[in-house]
Amino acid sequence: MTTLRIALPQLYPAWLDRSRGLDQVIETIKSAAKESAELIVFSEGFVPGYPFWLDQSGGANFDNPVQKEIFAHYSDQAVTIEDGHLNAVCAALKTAKMACYLGIIERPRDVSGHSLFASYVYIDQTGTVQSVHRKLRPTFDERLVWSPGDGNGLVVHRLGDFTVGGLNCWENWMPLARASLYGQGEDLHVACWPGSQRNTADLTPVLAKEGRSYCVSVSALMNREQISDDIPHADHIRNTISAVSADGGSCIAAPDGSWVLPPLVNEVGIRYADLDPAKVREERQSFDPAGHYSRPDVTQLSVDRRRQSTVDFTDE
Numbered sequence: 001m002t003t004l005r006i007a008l009p010q011l012y013p014a015w016l017d018r019s020r021g022l023d024q025v026i027e028t029i030k031s032a033a034k035e036s037a038e039l040i041v042f043s044e045g046f047v048p049g050y051p052f053w054l055d056q057s058g059g060a061n062f063d064n065p066v067q068k069e070i071f072a073h074y075s076d077q078a079v080t081i082e083d084g085h086l087n088a089v090c091a092a093l094k095t096a097k098m099a100c101y102l103g104i105i106e107r108p109r110d111v112s113g114h115s116l117f118a119s120y121v122y123i124d125q126t127g128t129v130q131s132v133h134r135k136l137r138p139t140f141d142e143r144l145v146w147s148p149g150d151g152n153g154l155v156v157h158r159l160g161d162f163t164v165g166g167l168n169c170w171e172n173w174m175p176l177a178r179a180s181l182y183g184q185g186e187d188l189h190v191a192c193w194p195g196s197q198r199n200t201a202d203l204t205p206v207l208a209k210e211g212r213s214y215c216v217s218v219s220a221l222m223n224r225e226q227i228s229d230d231i232p233h234a235d236h237i238r239n240t241i242s243a244v245s246a247d248g249g250s251c252i253a254a255p256d257g258s259w260v261l262p263p264l265v266n267e268v269g270i271r272y273a274d275l276d277p278a279k280v281r282e283e284r285q286s287f288d289p290a291g292h293y294s295r296p297d298v299t300q301l302s303v304d305r306r307r308q309s310t311v312d313f314t315d316e
Contacts, residue, residue, distance in 0.1 A: 003274040004160050004188070007037035008218055010195075010250040010264055010271075013049045015226045018077040018085065021047035025102065026092045028270065033096035035272055038125070039159060041101040041190050043220035043250075044169050045118050048077040048105060050194035050246070052222055054141040057240040069232045071145060078107035078116055081129065086121070094127030099159050101166045101218075103192045105146075106134065110309060115147040120166045120192055122157055131155045135168040136177060150308040156184040161277040162214075166190035169199070172207060180303045182290040187213045187255075187280045195219035195246025201263045208253035212283040214260070214275050215253045221268065222246035255283035 009028050014020035025047065032040045044050065053059065053070060061067055079085045086102075093100050099122070106119035118135040133153025138146040154177065156165040165181035165188075172178070172191040181189065189211055193199050200217040208215035222245040224238050231237065244266075252260040252273050260273050287293050 002161060003276050004162055005036055005038050005272060005274050006216065006252070007032035007035065007040040008216065008250050008252065008261065008271045008273070009040065009042065009269075010219060010221060010248045011268055012221045012223075012226050013043075013046050015049040015222070015228070016074060016077050016231050017228070018048045018079060021049070022085065022089060025089055029089070029092045029096055029098060029100070031270060032272075033098060035270075037096075037098055037272060039099045039101075039164070041166075041192070041216060041218045042103050043218050044103040044120075044192040044194050045105045046103045046220060047079055048074070050220070050222070051142065051145050052194075052241055052245040053237045054144055056242065057237055059141055059144050066233050066236060070237070073232045074105070074145060075107060075114065075116060079104040080107050080109065080113075081121070081132065082109045086123070086129065090123055090127035090129065092127075093123050093125065097125050099123065099125050099157075099164075101164075101190050101192065103168070106132065110307065111147070116145055117149050118142070118146050118168050119149070120153070120168050122164075122166065124157065124159075130157055133166065133168070136171055136174070139170045151180075151303050151305045152307040154180045154303055154305060156181055156186045159188075162188040162275070164188045164190065166192065169193050172203060176301055178207070178211065179290070179301050182211055183301065185290075186211065187277070188275065189213050189215045191215060191217045193217060193219045193249070195221055195248050197247055197249030197263050197265050200249035200251055204251050205253040205257040205259070208255055209257040211289060212255045212287055213280060214255060217249065217251050217263075219248045219250045220246055221248050221266070255280050
C-alpha cells in the first residue's frame with residue numbers, strides 16, 4: 001500500500017475574473033507538481049469566486065439595477081464546461097499526472113444556459129472530467145444567485161489506494177449527503193469552503209471520526225483589496241463588504257480525528273501531506289459507518305442520481 005501526496009492551497013482567488021482565475025489554478029498545479037503532489041484541491045467556487053457582496057450590499061433588493069448588473073457580470077465570468085473553459089486545466093493536470101477537486105461557479109448549457117450552480121468538479125490524473133457535483137442546497141444568501149443542484153455528482157473515485165469524494169460547504173453538515181458517499185466506500189473526504197476557520201476547525205475532525213476517513217477542508221481568503229476596478233459597482237461593494245470576508249482555515253484531519261495539518265488562518269500558501277491508507281484500516285477495526293456497523297435491514301438510504309431537467313424530449 002502506498003501513501004497519497006495531497007496539495008492543499010489556500011489562496012486569494014482572482015475574484016470575478018474567470019480567465020485570471022483559471023490561469024491561477026494552472027500555475028498552482030504546476031507548483032504542486034514540483035512537490036510530486038498526486039491530488040490537489042481548491043475551495044468552493046474558486047473560479048470565479050464566492051458571491052461575498054450579497055450579504056451586505058443589498059443583494060436581496062428585488063429588481064435592483066445595481067444587483068442586476070453585478071449578477072450579470074458574475075454570470076458572464078462563470079464556467080461553462082461544455083464551452084471548453086476547463087480544457088487548459090485538464091491539460092495541466094494530465095501533464096502533472098495529478099487529480100484535482102476544483103470549485104467553480106458553473107453556468108451549464110443543460111439547464112437553460114443562464115442559471116448558476118456551485119459545483120465541485122473532479123478531474124482525474126489523465127485530465128478527464130469524471131464528475132460535476134452541483135451543490136444540493138445553497139445556503140442563505142447564496143440562494144439569490146445559485147440554483148439548487150441534484151444528486152448526479154454524489155459519486156466517489158478511486159485514486160491510488162483511496163476512494164475520494166467531495167461536498168460543498170454546508171453540504172458537509174448534511175448527514176444523508178455524507179452517508180451517500182460513505183456507502184460507496186469513501187475513505188478520503190474533501191470538504192470545500194469559501195473560507196472560514198469557524199466552519200473548518202470544529203467540523204473537520206468530527207467528520208473524520210464519523211467516517212473513519214481522512215477529512216480535508218480547503219478554504220480561500222478574501223479581503224477588500226481583491227475587488228478590482230473593472231468589476232461593476234466596485235466602489236459600492238468595497239464600501240459595504242467586510243474588511244476580511246474569508247480568513248481561510250484549511251486543514252486535514254486523520255481518521256482518528258487528530259490533526260494532520262491544523263487550520264491555517266489569514267495566510268497564503270500551499271501545504272502538503274502524505275496520507276497513509278493504513279490509518280483508515282486501523283480506525284475501521286472498531287467502526288465502519290457503511291460497513292460492519294451498518295444495519296441495512298433496519299435503515300437504508302435512497303439516492304436519485306439522475307441529472308435534473310425541466311424538459312424530457314422524445315425524438316422518435
